[in-house]
Amino acid sequence: MAKLLTIQGGKPLQGEVHVRGAKNLVPKSMVASLLGSEPSELRNVPEIKDVEIVTNLLTIHGVKVDRDATSGVMTLDPRETYSAEHSEIDAYAGDSRIPILFCGPLMHKNGEAFIPDLGGCRIGDRPINYHLEVLRNFGAVVDKRATGIHISAPRGLRGAKLELPFPSVGATEQVLLTAVLAEGITELKNSAVEPEIHDLIAILQQMGAIITVYTDRTIRIEGVSRLSGFRHRAIPDRNETASWASAALVTEGDIYVRGAAQRDLTAFLNIYRKIGGEFEVDDEGMRFWHAGEPLKPLVLETDVHPGFMTDWQQPMVVALTQAHGVSIVHETVYENRFGFTQALTRMGASIQLHRECLGSNPCRFGQRNFLHSAVISGPSKLTGTDVDVPDLRGGFSHLIAALAASGTSNVTGIEIISRGYEYFIDKIAGLGADISISER
Ligand SMILES: CC(=O)N[C@H]1[C@@H](OP(=O)(O)OP(=O)(O)OC[C@H]2O[C@@H](n3ccc(=O)[nH]c3=O)[C@H](O)[C@@H]2O)O[C@H](CO)[C@@H](O)[C@@H]1O
Ligand SMILES: C=C(OP(=O)(O)O)C(=O)O
Numbered sequence: 001m002a003k004l005l006t007i008q009g010g011k012p013l014q015g016e017v018h019v020r021g022a023k024n025l026v027p028k029s030m031v032a033s034l035l036g037s038e039p040s041e042l043r044n045v046p047e048i049k050d051v052e053i054v055t056n057l058l059t060i061h062g063v064k065v066d067r068d069a070t071s072g073v074m075t076l077d078p079r080e081t082y083s084a085e086h087s088e089i090d091a092y093a094g095d096s097r098i099p100i101l102f103c104g105p106l107m108h109k110n111g112e113a114f115i116p117d118l119g120g121c122r123i124g125d126r127p128i129n130y131h132l133e134v135l136r137n138f139g140a141v142v143d144k145r146a147t148g149i150h151i152s153a154p155r156g157l158r159g160a161k162l163e164l165p166f167p168s169v170g171a172t173e174q175v176l177l178t179a180v181l182a183e184g185i186t187e188l189k190n191s192a193v194e195p196e197i198h199d200l201i202a203i204l205q206q207m208g209a210i211i212t213v214y215t216d217r218t219i220r221i222e223g224v225s226r227l228s229g230f231r232h233r234a235i236p237d238r239n240e241t242a243s244w245a246s247a248a249l250v251t252e253g254d255i256y257v258r259g260a261a262q263r264d265l266t267a268f269l270n271i272y273r274k275i276g277g278e279f280e281v282d283d284e285g286m287r288f289w290h291a292g293e294p295l296k297p298l299v300l301e302t303d304v305h306p307g308f309m310t311d312w313q314q315p316m317v318v319a320l321t322q323a324h325g326v327s328i329v330h331e332t333v334y335e336n337r338f339g340f341t342q343a344l345t346r347m348g349a350s351i352q353l354h355r356e357c358l359g360s361n362p363c364r365f366g367q368r369n370f371l372h373s374a375v376i377s378g379p380s381k382l383t384g385t386d387v388d389v390p391d392l393r394g395g396f397s398h399l400i401a402a403l404a405a406s407g408t409s410n411v412t413g414i415e416i417i418s419r420g421y422e423y424f425i426d427k428i429a430g431l432g433a434d435i436s437i438s439e440r
Helices: 026-035 049-060 086-090 098-110 129-137 169-179 195-207 238-250 263-275 310-320 341-346 392-404 414-419 424-430
Strands: 003-008 014-018 040-043 064-068 073-077 112-116 141-145 148-152 161-163 185-189 210-213 219-222 231-233 254-258 277-282 285-290 299-301 325-330 350-354 373-378 386-388 408-412 434-439
Touching (some): 003 392, 014 424, 026 040, 026 049, 026 098, 026 169, 026 195, 049 086, 049 098, 049 414, 086 112, 098 129, 098 148, 098 169, 169 185, 169 195, 169 219, 195 210, 195 231, 238 254, 238 277, 238 285, 238 310, 238 392, 263 277, 263 310, 310 373, 310 392, 341 350, 341 392, 392 408, 392 414, 392 424, 414 424, 424 434
Parallel strands (some): 040 231, 386 408
Antiparallel strands (some): 003 408, 003 434, 040 073, 064 073, 112 148, 141 148, 210 219, 254 285, 277 285, 350 373
């Protein structure tokens, strides 16, 4: 039965939440364990849907996964892996984007892989052409079928010289997870360099991989013939941290995020401070609050790391609806990531979407028909409404808006939010929000 979350808005969120390992790292580290000849241990693992999906996918391929939800410690033993039945894999079609990253490890282990249709947030087309192109360059044979992709390496996988058209996070991870055991040297130009990629590289290096990252977005991987296991503590989820920080700002609250780290949030914190948020840092986490003055409007462009991360955009747009003046947000990573603003407009926000690049950085979407720039005029009084969660970050930003709004909001589709936010209902309640859950 689906859940209905009812929010009586208008109360500042105050208190503490705990953020654990990054959604955009943990499931990929779990996939990396497949490459090892020995067991691995991953710590700081959150209880999120993507972890559950990858646990199930690894299990049907023979990996023994044990995890303790409370301590966040997971062990992964890949010593008896085998090819899974297509029908078993199909059960995970449409759930997550991670299955595409099984290609390299499964080809190394079993000579072939079957990848179901991918899921993840519907925020644009999200093609996988870069993934398939790099895999072909390693020597893989790709066979697209009605229910997914069959991929095999009849003559093994060999290192290659590669260049991505755009610094894609997933395609960079695809290259890393394939090249480490491929024969010879791989050179990837225009790679993504997100912190989660550096953490994945640290894991692969522990396993025995030889990987060099150059200053110009080039990564060089010297293939080795065997990898062992790893013992690693996942970096904290910077996107969840940014979401709670935005929630503190919008609700005029004060939230301590235990487990948060400042280092990978530089671009976010600059914007946070400019708009009128304050933060302080200690060894255990970070505190975020509204500095008291009226919020200021600004111009913001999302970008690949080290720019302002696209996954911070939606919660920040909610904050900008409360700024005094006109703000502009130019989304340059996904062509269709403003769908969530429809619900904000229904709540009273003033947001106009434009096809032009309204920023200093003309992007890939400028000459095409994509509403990828937003003009936000504030401050707007937000009023509660009924919302159906469209995607992970859009959904969380709806929660923030509903928590700040006057009146009642009824939110459906909240299961999507558990893809990336563990125990988010308990956390919101713990911060003093007036909420209730019922079955529909
Ligand atoms: C599970 C995970 O880590 N998800 C993150 C990852 O998604 P993901 O790895 O899917 O995102 P990418 O960096 O690959 O996508 C960036 C852009 O490249 C395009 N593209 C990508 C691959 C491809 O084969 N062809 C292609 O055209 C995409 O449509 C998008 O416009 O990075 C994104 C960008 O930081 C984040 O928003 C997601 O939270
Ligand atoms: C887009 C996101 O995730 P995914 O790539 O898993 O859909 C996200 O975390 O905001």
